[in-house]
Structures are given as structure tokens and as C-alpha cells.
Amino acid sequence: MAYESAAQKTILVMENQKPTSNRRKFLTNAAKIAGVGAAGFIYIKGCDSEPSEVEPGPGNTHAFLTNPYLLTLEPEKVYVRWISNLKSYSWVEFGESENLVHKTHAVTNGLVNANTRIHEIELSDLKPGTTYYYRAASKQIIQFQPYNVVYGETIYSKVFQFKTMDEQAKEVSWLILNDIHDVRESYEHLIGLNKNEPYDHVFLNGDMYDDLENEMQVIDLMLKPCAEIFAAQKPMIFVRGNHDIRGQYAREMLSYFSFPKGPYFTYQHGPVFVIVLDTGEDKEDAAAVYAGLVDSEGFRKKQAMWLETVFQSDAYKKAPFKVVKMHIPTHYTTGSIGELHCRELFTPLFNQYKVDLVISGHTHVYGVHPPVKGKHNYPIIIGGGPAPGTRTLMKIKANSQQLHVQMLDDAGKEVGSYTVT
Numbered sequence: 146m147a148y149e150s151a152a153q154k155t156i157l158v159m160e161n162q163k164p165t166s167n168r169r170k171f172l173t174n175a176a177k178i179a180g181v182g183a184a185g186f187i188y189i190k191g192c193d194s195e196p197s198e199v200e201p202g203p204g205n206t207h208a209f210l211t212n213p214y215l216l217t218l219e220p221e222k223v224y225v226r227w228i229s230n231l232k233s234y235s236w237v238e239f240g241e242s243e244n245l246v247h248k249t250h251a252v253t254n255g256l257v258n259a260n261t262r263i264h265e266i267e268l269s270d271l272k273p274g275t276t277y278y279y280r281a282a283s284k285q286i287i288q289f290q291p292y293n294v295v296y297g298e299t300i301y302s303k304v305f306q307f308k309t310m311d312e313q314a315k316e317v318s319w320l321i322l323n324d325i326h327d328v329r330e331s332y333e334h335l336i337g338l339n340k341n342e343p344y345d346h347v348f349l350n351g352d353m354y355d356d357l358e359n360e361m362q363v364i365d366l367m368l369k370p371c372a373e374i375f376a377a378q379k380p381m382i383f384v385r386g387n388h389d390i391r392g393q394y395a396r397e398m399l400s401y402f403s404f405p406k407g408p409y410f411t412y413q414h415g416p417v418f419v420i421v422l423d424t425g426e427d428k429e430d431a432a433a434v435y436a437g438l439v440d441s442e443g444f445r446k447k448q449a450m451w452l453e454t455v456f457q458s459d460a461y462k463k464a465p466f467k468v469v470k471m472h473i474p475t476h477y478t479t480g481s482i483g484e485l486h487c488r489e490l491f492t493p494l495f496n497q498y499k500v501d502l503v504i505s506g507h508t509h510v511y512g513v514h515p516p517v518k519g520k521h522n523y524p525i526i527i528g529g530g531p532a533p534g535t536r537t538l539m540k541i542k543a544n545s546q547q548l549h550v551q552m553l554d555d556a557g558k559e560v561g562s563y564t565v566t
């Protein structure tokens with residue numbers, strides 16, 4: 146890892162100003178071309194770095210590299226994550242008003258989590274469907290020796306608010322993005338198309354990255370823009386696409402997210418039971434480009450077996466609407482081995498257990514595909530991206546009577562819709 150202090154100062158000054166789309170564009174381009182990170186780090190493409198081993202450049206004061214970002218899958222729990230530039234002891238202060246009467250830190254095996262830069266605080270025993278206020282805090286650890294811990298500066302985020310999920314909610318709504326492929330200004334643009342309409346969370350349906358070389362890409366190209374635009378207040382739920390699992394840092398990337406049930410999972414959102422599948426790579430595992438380091442086939446088979454138990458569950462059977470979100474769709478792909486494996490494995494299950502809707506990305510060609518009897522008895526909606534003119538925002542609204550999907554192109558025009566009743 147190498148750093149360069151003059152450029153670092155320049156970027157820090159820019160980051161302290163209110164971002165504009167031009168500035169974002171510049172930073173994105175700078176980050177992609179020159180390898181300049183959000184906090185002013187200069188990174189060398191291809192360098193090795195463990196999440197906890199990245200050190201700040203000279204002269205850096207204690208600072209957050211991201212706003213806090215929320216990840217949650219349960220009505221009574223929220224996972225608050227953020228990243229700081231220096232190792233610290235961190236906690237969250239929160240309450241049902243701006244008077245933050247509670248404080249929580251993380252404990253693992255009898256020790257308070259500390260001396261780390263990547264923070265995860267689980268707020269539990271929350272009330273479903275309730276608004277909370279919170280702020281993140283990190284106290285720098287200058288020295289960490291037995292019997293001799295020396296603290297430095299404590300930094301605090303702004304106070305943000307969020308609302309916990311409500312399994313019993315009569316009406317729910319959320320947004321879906323997919324295939325951003327490192328074009329980080331797309332987050333602001335596409336979320337902006339929603340205008341001021343209320344929504345509960347944002348689902349990121351894979352290929353948010355092109356590939357992953359180092360921590361600064363994880364931060365700059367997704368976490369930082371998302372945390373600035375929505376994720377400090379609206380939870381984001383993420384499933385990986387085939388590009389998100391490529392590159393030397395793809396294995397570390399998961400440590401910046403909270404997957405309490407693993408990378409594939411279910412969640413209940415009001416009347417909607419959601420199944421999230423991690424569809425893995427799109428080519429065969431034996432493809433030379435994977436160098437023997439991919440086992441997507443086994444991973445998908447494991448998910449198919451798990452799906453059988455999900456479909457037998459009371460929660461699935463009782464839910465008015467059953468939605469699957471998976472990056473690679475079961476149909477309308479180019480037909481590579483991995484894509485066909487998704488089709489062969491999951492289509493019979495979706496048909497047999499009557500899923501109401503499958504929402505995907507991956508193909509970069511948006512479209513609404515109604516059920517085709519004997520092939521896929523369920524509708525498939527595919528979001529587009531990443532190039533301007535092909536990007537989409539999906540808006541989902543559901544109550545106990547109907548679930549409606551609206552797809553907007555990046556000019557804000559409706560280019561597809563589907564209603565399940």
C-alpha cells in the first residue's frame with residue numbers, strides 16, 4: 146500500500162465540500178483511473194491489503210471513511226456499519242427521540258470489539274415499525290498494550306434516523322437497483338428518480354462492482370455513495386452478482402456487510418415473503434479464467450436444497466406474496482453454463498412452489514417477461530444498466546391485495562410494470 150500526501154490533502158478538501166454531481170464524477174473517475182480513494186488514500190491497483198491492516202497516510206486525523214450505513218433483515222434488529230481511517234473502539238448511541246439515551250457496543254467472546262477500523266454494531270430488541278435516532282462514535286486507540294491502552298480523539302457522525310421493518314405492516318414499498326458496475330454517480334441519479342416518495346429499504350440486486358482489487362474500491366464505489374445518499378437512514382440489502390465475486394478482494398468484501406443468515410437468505414416484509422439467492426458465477430466453474438477457484442455449481446445446489454425447506458415453511462405458505470430476487474435470471478440470458486445451471490436448478494422449484502415473481506438483473510437489457518406456461522410459470526422482471534440510457538430503478542409497492550412493480554428508465558420514464566394480485 147502506498148500513499149501520497151499532497152494528493153491526499155487535495156481530495157480531503159474536496160470531500161469536505163458539499164458534493165455535486167460533477168465533483169462526484171471527478172472523484173469516481175479519479176478513483177477508477179488514478180486509484181485515489183475517498184479518504185485521500187492513493188492505492189496501487191493489485192496491492193495486497195487486509196481490511197484491518199490499511200493504515201492512513203501521514204498527517205491524517207481521525208475521520209470516518211463513510212457515513213454509517215444500515216443493514217437489516219429483521220424487524221427488531223438493525224446492523225449499523227461504518228469505516229474509520231484509524232483503529233478505534235466504537236459504539237452507537239440511539240433512542241426513540243433525538244435524546245440518545247442508549248449506548249451499544251459490540252462484544253465477541255467476552256471482549257468488547259476494539260482496535261479495528263471496520264465497525265459493526267448490532268442494535269437489537271428494537272420495536273418493529275418504530276423510528277429511532279442514532280449516531281456512530283469511534284474513539285481512536287493510539288496504543289493497545291496489556292494494561293496500557295491509550296485513547297485518542299473521539300469522532301461522532303451526525304444524528305440520523307431510521308425506521309425498523311415491520312413484518313405486520315399493511316403496506317410496504319422498496320426500491321431495487323442492479324448492475325451499477327462501479328458507476329457510482331448512478332446511485333444518486335437512480336434513487337433521485339424516486340423523488341420524495343416514501344420507501345422502506347433499498348435492495349441491491351448484484352453487480353454493484355466490476356471486480357474487487359482493494360478496500361478503497363469497496364468504499365468509494367458503493368458504500369460511500371450509498372451511505373451518503375440513503376443508507377444512513379434506509380437499510381440496504383445486498384446480494385452479490387457474478388462481478389461482485391471477482392478479484393483478489395472479493396473474499397474480504399463480505400466483511401463490510403452484515404449477513405446474519407449468510408449471503409443467501411429470506412426475509413418477511415409486510416405481506417411479502419422474499420427469497421434472496423446468490424447465483425454465483427455465470428460461466429462453468431472449470432472455465433480457465435476462474436483458475437480453479439470457483440465453486441458456484443456446488444453453492445447453487447446447496448441453495449436449491451435449502452429452498453426445499455424454505456418452501457415447506459409456514460411463513461412461505463402463509464405469505465400473500467412470494468418474491469425471489471436473484472442476480473442471474475432463470476431465463477432471457479445468453480445461455481452460458483452458469484446461467485443454464487440457474488435455469489435447470491431453480492425453475493422447477495419456482496414452478497412447483499408457485500413463486501409470484503422473480504426479479505433479476507445481469508443481462509443489461511431491461512424487460513418485463515410475463516409467465517410462459519411450461520417454461521416459467523412466474524413473471525420475470527429484469528433491470529438494466531450500467532450505461533446511461535439502459536439503467537433502471539424498480540419501485541415495489543405491496544399490500545395484502547396486490548403487489549405492484551414499476552420500472553423506470555434513467556430518464557424517469559416508465560418502461561415496464563407488473564401487478565400480482
Ligand SMILES: [Fe+2]
Binds near residue numbers: 352386387388472506
Ligand atoms: Fe451479472
